[in-house]
Amino acid sequence: xxxxxxxxxxxxxxxxxxxxxxxxxxxxxxxxxxxxxxxxxxxxxxxxxxxxxxxxxxxxxxxxxxxxxxxxxxxxxxxxxxxxxxxxxxxxxxxxxxxxxxxxxxxxxxxxxxxxxxxxxxxxxxxxxxxxxxxxxxxxxxxxxxxxxxxxxxxxxxxxxxxxxxxxxxxxxxxxxxxxxxxxxxxxxxxxxxxxxxxxxxxxxxxxxxxxxxxxxxxxxxxxxxxxxxxxxxxxxxxxxxxxxxxxxxxxxxxxxxxxxxxxxxxxxxxxxxxxxxxxxxxxxxxxxxxxxxxxxxxxxxxxxxxxxxxxxxxxxxxxxxxxxxxxxxxxxxxxxxxxxxxxxxxxxxxxxxxxxxxxxxxxxxxxxxxxxxxxxxxxxxxxxxxxxxxxxxxxxxxxxxxxxxxxxxxxxxxxxxxxxxxxxxxxxxxxxxxxxxxxxxxxxxxxxxxxxxxxxxxxxxxxxxxxxxxxxxxxxxxxxxxxxxxxxxxxxxxxxxxxxxxxxxxxxxxxxxxxxxxxxxxxxxxxxxxxxxxxxxxxxxxxxxxxxxxxxxxxxxxxxxxxxxxxxxxxxxxxxxxxxxxxxxxxxxxxxxxxxxxxxxxxxxxxxxxxxxxxxxxxxxxxxxxxxxxxxxxxxxxxxxxxxxxxxxxxxxxxxxxxxxxxxxxxxxxxxxxxxxxxxxxxxxxxxxxxxxxxxxxxxxxxxxxxxxxxxxxxxxxxxxxxxxxxxxxxxxxxxxxxxxxxxxxxxxxxxxxxxxxxxxxxxxxxxxxxxxxxxxxxxxxxxxxxxxxxxxxxxxxxxxxxxxxxxxxxxxxxxx
Numbered sequence: 001x002x003x004x005x006x007x008x009x010x011x012x013x014x015x016x017x018x019x020x021x022x023x024x025x026x027x028x029x030x031x032x033x034x035x036x037x038x039x040x041x042x043x044x045x046x047x048x049x050x051x052x053x054x055x056x057x058x059x060x061x062x063x064x065x066x067x068x069x070x071x072x073x074x075x076x077x078x079x080x081x082x083x084x085x086x087x088x089x090x091x092x093x094x095x096x097x098x099x100x101x102x103x104x105x106x107x108x109x110x111x112x113x114x115x116x117x118x119x120x121x122x123x124x125x126x127x128x129x130x131x132x133x134x135x136x137x138x139x140x141x142x143x144x145x146x147x148x149x150x151x152x153x154x155x156x157x158x159x160x161x162x163x164x165x166x167x168x169x170x171x172x173x174x175x176x177x178x179x180x181x182x183x184x185x186x187x188x189x190x191x192x193x194x195x196x197x198x199x200x201x202x203x204x205x206x207x208x209x210x211x212x213x214x215x216x217x218x219x220x221x222x223x224x225x226x227x228x229x230x231x232x233x234x235x236x237x238x239x240x241x242x243x244x245x246x247x248x249x250x251x252x253x254x255x256x257x258x259x260x261x262x263x264x265x266x267x268x269x270x271x272x273x274x275x276x277x278x279x280x281x282x283x284x285x286x287x288x289x290x291x292x293x294x295x296x297x298x299x300x301x302x303x304x305x306x307x308x309x310x311x312x313x314x315x316x317x318x319x320x321x322x323x324x325x326x327x328x329x330x331x332x333x334x335x336x337x338x339x340x341x342x343x344x345x346x347x348x349x350x351x352x353x354x355x356x357x358x359x360x361x362x363x364x365x366x367x368x369x370x371x372x373x374x375x376x377x378x379x380x381x382x383x384x385x386x387x388x389x390x391x392x393x394x395x396x397x398x399x400x401x402x403x404x405x406x407x408x409x410x411x412x413x414x415x416x417x418x419x420x421x422x423x424x425x426x427x428x429x430x431x432x433x434x435x436x437x438x439x440x441x442x443x444x445x446x447x448x449x450x451x452x453x454x455x456x457x458x459x460x461x462x463x464x465x466x467x468x469x470x471x472x473x474x475x476x477x478x479x480x481x482x483x484x485x486x487x488x489x490x491x492x493x494x495x496x497x498x499x500x501x502x503x504x505x506x507x508x509x510x511x512x513x514x515x516x517x518x519x520x521x522x523x524x525x526x527x528x529x530x531x532x533x534x535x536x537x538x539x540x541x542x543x544x545x546x547x548x549x550x551x552x553x554x555x556x557x558x559x560x561x562x563x564x565x566x567x568x569x570x571x572x573x574x575x576x577x578x579x580x581x582x583x584x585x586x587x588x589x590x591x592x593x594x595x596x597x598x599x600x601x602x603x604x605x606x607x608x609x610x611x612x613x614x615x616x617x618x619x620x621x622x623x624x625x626x627x628x629x630x631x632x633x634x635x636x637x638x639x640x641x642x643x644x645x646x647x648x649x650x651x652x653x654x655x656x657x658x659x660x661x662x663x664x665x666x667x668x669x670x671x672x673x674x675x676x677x678x679x680x681x682x683x684x685x686x687x688x689x690x691x692x693x694x695x696x697x698x699x700x701x702x703x704x705x706x707x708x709x710x711x712x713x714x715x716x717x718x719x720x721x722x723x724x725x726x727x728x729x730x731x732x733x734x735x736x737x738x739x740x741x742x743x744x745x746x747x748x749x750x751x752x753x754x755x756x757x758x759x760x761x762x763x764x765x766x767x768x769x770x771x772x773x774x775x776x777x778x779x780x781x782x783x784x785x786x787x788x789x790x791x792x793x794x795x796x797x798x799x800x801x802x803x804x805x806x807x808x809x810x811x812x813x814x815x816x817x818x
Contacts, residue, residue, distance in 0.1 A: 037076070037788040038795040043542060043618040047608050048073075048790055050539040053519060055104065058510070060443035061138035062112060062502045064158055065510075065522070065533060068132070069106030073610070073787040079779040083747075085227035086238045088290025089174055090749065090781075096193050096241060097144075097151045097173040100785060104129040104143075109161065110533065112502070112524065120156055122163040129154075131177045135185040136447025140251070142179065142188060144171065153179060153190055155251060166251060169193070172244035175265045175291075182273035183446040186251055189269055189276065191244035194261045200240050203233050213287055220319040221708045221716065222288055226749040229287050239263065242281065242291075248303065258305030265296065271446035272341035275308060275370060276301040277334065286318050293317040298334050300344070300372060309372045311344070323714050324404040325355035325385040331366075337416075338391040338448035342370035345379065347386045355385070355405070365389070365399065367416070380414055380421055390439055391416075392451035392458070396479060398439065402429060404714070407590050413479065424482055430594035436484075437462020437475065440501050454504050456480055461498040464489065469550055469601040472497035474509060488525070495603040496523075514605040516548050542618055543606060545569035550602045551624075553657035555649050560596025563627035563654050566606065566617045567663060577665035578622040579806040582654060582691075583613035585677040586629040586647060588639040588712040595630035610790045611674050611697070611783070616801060622663050627654045629680060638720075640713050643727050647680060648688045655690055668692055670805045672797075675699060675753060675782065676711055678742075682729030682761065685736045693739040693804035695797055698753055698782055701761040702730035706752040733764035739771040741800040743793055745780030753782060773800070 039045055054067040083099045084091040092099040105127050109118040128146040135141070139159055145152045151171040156163045170193040171178045179190035211231045229235055246258040246267055263281040270277065278301060281294045298311040312331050320326045327349050337343040345367040351359035363386040366376040384401035387409070391397050394417050402409040411425035427434045440459040442452040451458055456479045464471040472495070474488040487507055490496040496513040499522065506526065510533070514520040522533040538544055547567040555561055563582075571578070589595035608614050617623050629650040633639035639646075651671065658664025671681045671691045678699025685694045703710060703724040707717035717724045725731050744758040755776065762774040775796050777789045784790055 037792045039791050040795040040798050041619070044615045044794050044798060045791060046542060047540055047615055047618060048610065048794065050608070053536045053539065054106075054108075056499075056522060056534070057132065058112075058500045059138040059141075059158065060134050060136070060447070062500060063138065065110040065112055066132070066141065067108045067110060067534070068104040068129070071103045071105045071128075073790060074100075074102070074785055076779065076786040076788040079786045079789075084237060084241065085747075085749070086234055086241075087229050087285070087294070088225060088227050088292070090227065091174050091241050093241065094148050095146060095151050096170060097146060097178075098176070100781065101130060101146060102785075103127075103146060104132070107156070109158065112533075115531070115533065118161050120161050120163055124152075124154065124163070124165075131173075131179070133177075133179070133181060135181050136183055136443065136445070137185040138443075140185065142166070142181065144173065144178065151178070153188070153249070167192075167247070167249055167255065169195075169247060169255075172241075174241055178244075180267070180269050181447055182248075182269050183271060184273055185447070187273070188249045188251070189258075189267055190247055190249065191264050191267055192247045194243060194245045197240075197243070201236060208232065211287075218319055219321075220288075221322050222318060222320070223708050223710075224706050224752050224754070225288070225290055226751065226754065228290065229285055235283075235285055238285070238291075246276070246278070246301075246305065256304075258303075259301065259307075265291070268336065270336050270342040270370070271338060271444075271448045273446075274303055275342050276303065277336060277344070284316060286316055289316075289318050308370075311372075321352075321354040321356065322708060322716060323355040324712075325362075325402075327353040327363075327385065329353045333386075336448075337367065338450050339393050339397075339416075339444065340369070340391075341446070344368050344372065345389070350381075355403075362386075363401070379416060379419060380412065382412075384408060384410060389414075390441075390451055391448075392453050396451060396453060396458075398424070398451070407594075428591060428594060430589055430591055432463070432465035432594075432597050432599060433467075435462055435465065436460055437464075437473065440498075440504070442501075452501065452504060453479070459487075459501055459504055460484070463497075465597060465599055467598055469598055469603075470495070471601075474498050474501075474507075476504075493603055494518075495601045495605075515603050516546070516605065517544055519605055540606070540608065543569065543608075543614075546606055546617055547571065548602060548606065550598070550600060551654075551657060551661075552598065553653055555646075555653045557592075557646075557649065559592050559630060559632065560598075561628045561630070561650060561653055562598055562600070563658075564600060564623075564625040565658065565661075565663070566614055566623040566625060568617055568620050568622075571663075573662055577659065577663055578620065579668040579670075579801070580622040580624060580655075580658060580664045581613050581616050581670050581672060581801065581805075582624040582627055582651065583672050583677070584624075584627040584629045584651075584680060585673055585675075586631055586643075586650075586680050589630050589632045590634060590639070592630075592632050592634060595628075595632050599628075600626065613672060615794060616798070619798065619801075619806075621801070621806070622658065624654050624658060624664070627651070638713075638715070638723075640720075640723050640727060643723075644683060644687050647683055648690070651684055651688065651690055666690075668805050668808060670694060670801055672696070673699075675750065679729065682736070682740070683727070683732075685738045685740055686729050686732035687735070689738075691738055692808050693741070693800060695741045695743070695800060696758075697743045697793075698745055698748055698750070698758075699742075699761075700753045700757045701728060702757060703728045705754070705757060710752055730761050730764055733761065733770070734768040736765060736768075736770050739800065739804040740765065741773050741775070741796060743775045743777065743796065745777050745782060745784055747779055748782045750782035771804075 052070045090099045132143040141156045153166045172191045242263040245261045248256045266279040268277040297313045300308040334346040350361045351357045361381045363382040365379040368376045382401045384403040387400040387402045397414045399412045409429040413422045437460040440452045441449045460475040464473045472490045476485045500510045502508040508526045549565045631639040659666045672695040674697040678696035681694040681696040765772040
């Protein structure tokens with residue numbers, strides 16, 4: 001055993017001399033271990049290392065299916081490369097892009113006409129593709145090629161199947177997608193690293209003075225954010241990497257530089273290609289909020305780079321009221337209408353942006369067409385908070401609004417020309433059974449995504465949630481009457497959903513179909529004819545006969561619950577009950593009926609992501625995956641006021657039901673979760689004796705460290721101090737008497753889940769004599785990426801489950817190795 005001396009062959013050793021050494025070694029084992037990355041058993045490792053199924057996209061004209069091979073998990077060496085964490089961003093200083101990227105490493109074209117595959121010539125080697133985007137005419141596809149020291153703009157010609165580099169300039173991509181097509185399919189606009197950029201100023205060892213923040217009496221409540229600016233030098237570095245130059249590129253060769261460099265976060269061409277809508281950050285910056293709340297000037301430029309109009313200079317947003325429906329005052333969310341050549345629209349709060357203020361109208365939506373000299377036109381008044389617009393044509397747009405407190409959501413059908421409005425949806429956002437689905441979109445002639453409208457009708461696709469599980473569908477809806485016609489619905493034993501509508505009038509569409517034993521593959525449906533387009537193999541032969549069942553059961557207060565039960569491939573009921581791993585993530589609801597609705601399908605393929613609990617079905621465990629843990633507060637009641645009671649009752653119901661089926665051993669059950677699921681795990685061990693052990697990854701355990709709200713909790717610590725205290729596992733560390741494994745990424749960037757949360761929780765547990773282990777993964781964020789990290793995480797979890805659950809009371813050592 002690593003860390004211990006073996007003394008059986010050394011009877012003559014002086015025990016008085018060796019005893020202090022033994023004590024020191026024993027203490028060091030319990031305090032910390034210097035352990036190299038470990039590898040779990042092959043049953044688990046092979047699942048993580050299984051080949052990835054290609055990503056699939058369709059060209060706008062639906063003539064091409066593009067299959068994109070995805071990169072494997074990066075190595076820890078890749079994660080350890082230089083990274084800047086500034087203003088809520090993670091920047092690769094080498095190539096002026098975002099760090100921690102996963103790339104597309106292969107491309108193949110499939111013609112939907114002849115079903116043949118075509119290889120692409122001239123690709124860079126190695127291919128490290130990101131942000132693929134089709135031209136409006138569907139004949140070309142641009143993408144970014146990422147290297148260690150630059151990001152380049154490339155293009156694939158779908159008529160010749162050849163790739164070529166479009167520009168020698170280094171692109172600047174720290175804010176995400178760095179380019180856009182213009183409507184003529186011959187030009188692109190992108191943000192480039194300024195050619196004249198000088199070397200980054202070195203940080204002085206001697207500070208120029210203290211860092212000072214000040215608030216002069218105004219309320220500025222903010223949730224906890226990571227990776228913020230901390231000092232004046234951070235501001236300099238942020239400006240250095242965030243400053244870019246706008247470039248317009250003709251794919252035939254010519255390039256034009258527009259205007260002067262600035263901190264552009266958005267460069268969005270108008271649908272007709274004649275204007276550019278830009279957003280540029282400027283000082284003063286903030287040390288308490290990320291970049292998207294910094295002051296920013298919104299402007300419209302012409303395609304030569306000339307200033308057409310300064311739309312607005314938005315101030316720093318560091319003083320939003322509390323509440324999920326809080327928004328800034330003044331105009332916000334400026335964008336182009338997708339269905340018009342060059343018309344801006346935006347939203348303005350009418351309640352001061354404060355959800356606690358009483359108002360008959362919360363938001364108004366306005367528009368203004370080029371040349372932006374006339375008065376803005378009001379499009380619609382909204383009694384709830386604006387939640388987006390889907391544009392169709394001059395006569396049809398759908399406007400969405402919602403309200404968090406009562407989970408209300410509404411959809412209005414707006415005629416943008418006459419300004420007439422018709423309500424077409426009014427329901428609870430929690431009620432998945434009444435979800436009408438999403439309108440099918442298509443590209444118009446300007447390369448913008450708009451509603452697919454034919455003969456005054458639209459098409460809808462959705463999950464089709466029902467008491468029998470999810471049954472995806474395709475509907476046709478008449479815009480005048482609102483009448484819907486069901487054209488197709490998924491049927492057992494498959495889970496099948498619509499991926500693209502090829503010909504709406506003939507009802508020709510492409511689906512992704514899967515089953516418990518069949519990897520998702522693509523099919524084209526035309527009437528009763530079904531043609532298979534892909535043949536992706538089963539990536540997990542070890543689990544090809546795994547058993548899955550959607551369990552339905554009740555909590556002691558009558559709330560309906562579900563869980564996905566996975567059983568080992570060769571399991572038979574006469575084998576008896578199994579050690580069990582329950583994996584969950586609590587959700588808040590305002591309705592018991594909606595909380596109990598069935599979600600998911602018994603026919604979905606068991607995808608195994610890095611964070612899945614399904615790995616352990618290969619080790620002989622029963623898995624209660626995605627066990628529903630609804631936290632309900634109806635009417636004026638807040639869900640979290642009875643969080644602990646509902647949490648424990650939900651877990652008990654899952655275990656009891658599994659035990660009643662004879663498959664769950666109630667004396668050998670582990671609880672586990674990631675993020676809010678880790679928080680759940682800590683509370684389950686603190687407030688119940690249902691579990692033999694727990695595994696908590698990247699959680700927050702002390703809610704006083706997130707005092708202005710967390711998860712779905714809108715109240716602040718000072719408004720509900722007892723709730724914050726009672727919901728914190730840290731408060732009850734002395735009550736946790738089951739073994740708990742804590743894992744956290746050293747570089748967690750998620751709001752609220754600072755690594756210190758786990759550090760302090762571990763210290764509290766250790767101080768009260770708990771059996772616990774804390775694993776801090778170097779360079780890992782909230783979601784883990786490094787292959788060595790993931791294999792080691794699985795090794796740690798497997799060892800914990802084997803020792804404290806499956807073989808509880810036995811002396812079991814971790815299996816697997818380096």
